[in-house]
Amino acid sequence: MATMRPSAIRTVPWRLLGQIAVVIFCLLFLTIPFVEMVKAMIADPQLLARQLLIGVTNGAYIALIALGYTLVYGIVELINFAHGDLYMLGAFFSLSLIGAFSLTTETPWSIRAPILIVVLIATMGFTAGLNMLVDRWAYRRLRGVGSRMASLISAIGISFVFQNLGLLWGYLRFPFMNGVMGSNAVAPKSFPALLPSVNLFAGTGVRFGAKDLIVVGVSVVLLIGLYLFVSKTRLGKAMRATAQDRDAAALMGIDVNRTISLAFVLGGALAGASGMLVGLYNGTAVFDMGFTAGLRSFTAAVLGGIGNIVGAMLGGLLIGIISALSDQYISTKWTNAVVFGILVIILVFRPTGLLGDDTVQKA
Amino acid sequence: MNTRIRSSLIGGLFGFAIALISGGFAGILAGLVAGLINGFSVPQAEPLNNRAGAVRQGLVASLIASVLTILGIVIRSVLIDPVIGTPLNITSLLISIIGALILGIPVCVIMCVIRTEPPARERIGLAIVIGIVLVTYPWLDQFLNLRFMNEVIPVLVFILMALGLNIVVGYAGLLDLGYAAFFAIGAYAAGMVSSPHFGISWSFWLAIWVAAAVAALFGLILGSPTLPLRGDYLAIVTLGFGEIVPIAIKNLDKVTINIWNYPLLVDFDFTGGTKGINPINRPWLPVIGEFSPSTPIPWYFLILGIMLISIFFISRLRNSRLGRAWTALREDELAAGAMGINTVNVKLLAFAIGATVSGLAGAFYGSYISAIFPESFRFDVSVMLLCMVILGGLGNMSGVILGGIIIQFADRLFLPQFSTVVQKLIVASGNESLREVNFASDFRLLLFGLTLVLMMILRPQGLVPSGRAARVMPPVKVEVPHD
Known part of the structure; x- marks a missing residue:
């Protein structure tokens, strides 16, 4: 698709207007809090280090979800709104499996570790399959025929359906699940503390537990695996070709629909893994947690440059750190607003993100 | 036959x-x-x-x-x-x-x-x-x-908002996912000037105009940064605003502003935080006296009147030069600009007028329930409104009203009644396992979600398609690309 330069025709500098509005807003409201924040950071470096490490852990799982957005957007230019809720379903599925295997904090490590790995793989399979089915039933028939707005609205619909599935999941009381869903369907579900919480930096005043290391480690392994898959294998090459030009890829004998399905499968698998890791790390999962996580991850994907895999990882890390700092130095209540604010600022100033190229916003 | x-x-x-x-x-x-x-x-x-x-x-x-x-x-x-x-x-x-x-x-x-x-x-x-x-x-x-009257009045409020959203999404083609924010802004603006919260106690008839004006102003403010964006990016940014506004409202209850150690404001309660603003003045008319919550009939005719006036103005706007400019903008922004349409003004006016309608609805709603809370303006409200607009038919007012009636009645009357009946049947059948399922609240999201997906797949132009909207939501040829 040839990129037109609409600004050549328009007489009014739109982007400039928007940018001026944002700059005025920032100067008015954000200068003083920002100065205060920097002062507080310098005053207590130990606290800063602790928050940065929390940010790295959060960033790892945000990056996993962000990759799902970026893979799908890179190929079909659809903001897969339901992706955050897929992550939530991943957490619920893994919790049900943990209940089914009756894993508790008492289970010895020799049994616990392999089962956790099995649960992780099963969860990834579950969310991957679900994402693929959704693509097939809800998005595929809108591709090419409807406008992009139709696909986006459909994705919002799927997001609500998923959220409701999560809500109804809370009612499941199968005997084999050993009561992991608790007695109240709507309330947050609690995960058993299966990951070791030993502090690796004990005595330094900085906290980075073994479970942080596990979350970061698993995420990094998956991220590297995905990167290698996309950049080295034949299927990965097909994905990149389809993202670049769908018609030309089809002419070269690439099965476009299957390649798009593959993007959904990969994204879904990563979302599932992320759901399980966050569930184990935070110890809770609730049916509406996908909304916030999804928006943070989408912000991360846009920040890194949507469609760019390394960008999504970088963006995830940055958003994780920013939200951890905002939790500490501004207030937990405002963190979501901060993240949305960042999203707005990026989209207004540099819609291509940090690492993206200029072809992103094909309208 | x-x-x-x-x-x-x-x-x-x-x-x-x-x-x-x-x-x-x-x-x-x-x-x-x-x-x-x-x-x-x-x-x-x-x-x-x-x-x-x-x-x-x-x-x-x-x-x-x-x-x-x-x-x-x-x-x-x-x-x-x-x-x-x-x-x-x-x-x-x-x-x-x-x-x-x-x-x-x-x-x-x-x-x-x-x-x-x-x-x-x-x-x-x-x-x-x-x-x-x-x-x-x-x-x-x-x-x-x-x-049913106590349900019919909110239904009309939401239909009024759907009509406003229809201006932004249906006429101008700007997918706005944060529309509920203007509802909140209108309700809070009206609440602040006609309640004991700040000690300003204006009449409802004045406050509703304040609400409309403030909502329109915010429509301009929130619309201006989104001007360069299109399509799904625009949707996400408006969604962001739609989330920031309730967060801000919820947390602006202890505002302290120090400018270089000079305290400008100390613990100033701006929005009432999670407690909201309560009580808000009710309208007063000579013959009827103050509208009371126990007699819904005056409220019903008030909202009906607001709605009819809005419908009149919107339909006039629709056929005006501005309305045609919106259509042109929706169909092809580039061509519209080339034809001499000032796209900035036209877009901003769509946001502002849409926000005004929502502000009116907000002022009425706040006064009707006499209290407002930040939690009642979240994303699901915006999506519900979008559902109403899409189900009826983007860009077609009678379609939007029909869609609004269907979705709202399903949400407010049908599901709760259905839930009660099923609950009682379950209790009577002696099956305890399903007892706690609350169909009214638990199936709302499913209803909205399925409506959106099925409408997009089966009939994207809506139940009552608009003649002019044909290009935005073309009828889908059901032709699944084969593997």
């Missing part, structure tokens, strides 16, 4: 569902609804001006619809009511059936006759029928002891 039977089946199914779920004298209302829907969906009769044919047609159609409705009434009274603890009452059953027939059949016949008139007279006739139904509804409700 085929379409005629279909329309009577649609009407009958609505009647069936209402009668089955609501019980009591709602069966009579069901007859009326069945007749109305039947009349609406009946195709324009050929040839025109064949009254006798129309009456015959109407009789047949209304009989089919009535049979379904009566079936609903009978199942409800004979099979369900005894199980859930209301004994079978033959007299009230007979009253319901006869009432449904008396209301349903004439309405349907009249509608069918009107539909055979030439277009100009048909429109006037339909307007008169709708007007009569709207004006007499409160008394019908009282007479039948239905107590």
Whole structure:
């Protein structure tokens, strides 16, 4: 698709207007809090280090979800709104499996570790399959025929359906699940503390537990695996070709629909893994947690440059750190607003993100 | 003949569902609804001006619809009511059936006759029928002891908002996912100037204009950074604003601003935080006195009036130069710019006018429930409004109203009633495992989600497609790309 330069025709500098509005807003409201924040950071470096490490852990799982957005957007230019809720379903599925295997904090490590790995793989399979089915039933028939707005609205619909599935999941009381869903369907579900919480930096005043290391480690392994898959294998090459030009890829004998399905499968698998890791790390999962996580991850994907895999990882890390700092130095209540604010600022100033190229916003 | 039977089946199914779920004298209302829907969906009769044919047609159609409705009434009274603890009452059953027939059949016949008139007279006739139904509804409700009024008023508020959203999404083609924010801004603006919160206690009639103006201003402010964005990026940014506004409202209850150690504000309670603003003044009129929460009729006519005025202005705008500019913008922004349309102004006006309508709705709603809380303006409200607009038909006002009625009644009347009935049936059947499922709150999201997805797949142009919107939501050729 040839990129037109609409600004050549328009007489009014739109982007400039928007940018001026944002700059005025920032100067008015954000200068003083920002100065205060920097002062507080310098005053207590130990606290800063602790928050940065929390940010790295959060960033790892945000990056996993962000990759799902970026893979799908890179190929079909659809903001897969339901992706955050897929992550939530991943957490619920893994919790049900943990209940089914009756894993508790008492289970010895020799049994616990392999089962956790099995649960992780099963969860990834579950969310991957679900994402693929959704693509097939809800998005595929809108591709090419409807406008992009139709696909986006459909994705919002799927997001609500998923959220409701999560809500109804809370009612499941199968005997084999050993009561992991608790007695109240709507309330947050609690995960058993299966990951070791030993502090690796004990005595330094900085906290980075073994479970942080596990979350970061698993995420990094998956991220590297995905990167290698996309950049080295034949299927990965097909994905990149389809993202670049769908018609030309089809002419070269690439099965476009299957390649798009593959993007959904990969994204879904990563979302599932992320759901399980966050569930184990935070110890809770609730049916509406996908909304916030999804928006943070989408912000991360846009920040890194949507469609760019390394960008999504970088963006995830940055958003994780920013939200951890905002939790500490501004207030937990405002963190979501901060993240949305960042999203707005990026989209207004540099819609291509940090690492993206200029072809992103094909309208 | 085929379409005629279909329309009577649609009407009958609505009647069936209402009668089955609501019980009591709602069966009579069901007859009326069945007749109305039947009349609406009946195709324009050929040839025109064949009254006798129309009456015959109407009789047949209304009989089919009535049979379904009566079936609903009978199942409800004979099979369900005894199980859930209301004994079978033959007299009230007979009253319901006869009432449904008396209301349903004439309405349907009249509608069918009107539909055979030439277009100009048909429109006037339909307007008169709708007007009569709207004006007499409160008394019908009282007479039948239905107590639906407290639900009907919020339904109208949300339909008003859907009409506003339709300006932004349907006319100008800007997908706005944070529209509920303007509702909140309107409600809070009105609440702040007419409540004890700041000690400013203006009349409702003044506050509602303040709300509209503040909402319009915020429409401009929030619209301006999104000007360079299109399509899904625009949607996400508006979604972000839609989330930031409730967060800000919730947390601006202890504002402290220090400018270089000079305290400008200390713990200033700006929005009331999670407690919200409470109580908000109610409107006052000479004859009626202060509107009271226990008599819904003045509220009903107030919101109806606001709605009719808004509909009038929106439809005038729609056919104005600005309305055509919106259409041009939606169809092709580049071409619209090249034709000399000032796209910035046109976009901003769409945001501002849409926000104004929402502000009016917010001011009314705040005054009606006499309190506002930040939690009532979240993303699901925006999505519900979007559902209403899309279900009815983007860019078509009567479609949006129809979509609004369907979604809102399903959400506020049908699901809760359905939930109560199912709950009682479950309790009666002795099965404890499903007892805690609350269908009203637990299936709302599913309802919205499925509506959006199915509409996009099956009928993206909506139930009542707009002629001009054809290019935005082209009818889908159901042709799944094969593997």
